[in-house]
Every structure is written in C-alpha cells, then in structure tokens.
Amino acid sequence: MRRLTGVIVSDKMKKTRVVEVTHMKKHPKYLRYYKVSQRFKAHDEN
Template identity: 50%
Template sequence: MTDEAKNRKNRRTVIGVVTSDKMDKSITVQVDRMVQHPRFKKYVRRSTRFHAHDEKNEAGLGDRVSIVECRPLSKTKSYRLVEVLGRSRLHAATSGDAKKG
C-alpha cells in the first residue's frame, strides 16, 4: 500500500450542520462535540466551524452534512462535502417556493 493510499484512509470525516451557504461553491459547517470540564467534570457542548467546498451548491442552510478532510483548497477551506444526510425544513420550503414562482 502506498503512502497516498494510507493518507486517504486516515482522512478525518465529520458530521455537522450548515450554518452558511452564501458563498459560491462553499459552505460553513458547525460541528458540535461534548467535552468534560476539567474541574467540575460536567460535560459541556463545544462547537467548531469548518469551511468546506461544495462543488454543486447542493447543501442549504440548516442541512445535516458529512464533510471529509482534503488538501487545502484556499486559505480557510480544507474540507469538502461528501453528502447531504438530511435536508432542513427551511431549505425544503425555500426550494419549493422557487419552483412555483
């Protein structure tokens, strides 16, 4: 197995929610995680935002998506969209109105 094939296996895949789709071919994805507080031992929710490449502009605001780590595509984009796991009601409603009008 070559080094390139090993690197493809070790790419980080995360699931999150699209918080912005205003950029062309780009989305912002918020990924939540639970972390234990070091002093009080209570689990607190922490979030991280990633910029991801969306070639076909298929993800909309509020959609649940899966993104995977890739080579740097720009200063801030190092992830690309793999698939849309679930559509938001907001995205479904706006796409339905666009077809009517």
C-alpha cells in the same frame, strides 16, 4: 482523513459551505459536560 458530521450553517458563498461541528467536552474540575463547536469551510461544486 478523519470524517466529521455537522450542520450547514451558511451557504452564502458561491462554492463554499460553512459547517458547524458540535461535540461534548468534560470540564476537568467540575466534571460536567459542555458543548464545544467548531466551524469549518467545505468546498461544494453544486
């Protein structure tokens, strides 16, 4: 299993947290880096 590091952006659901993972991606034509972020839902018993 792959382990990702992110920031919790929402904890309004009972046992679920929304985590945003950001990484840098290189543009194929302009060769500059830009941020790409994804949001994942994670289970949390506490």
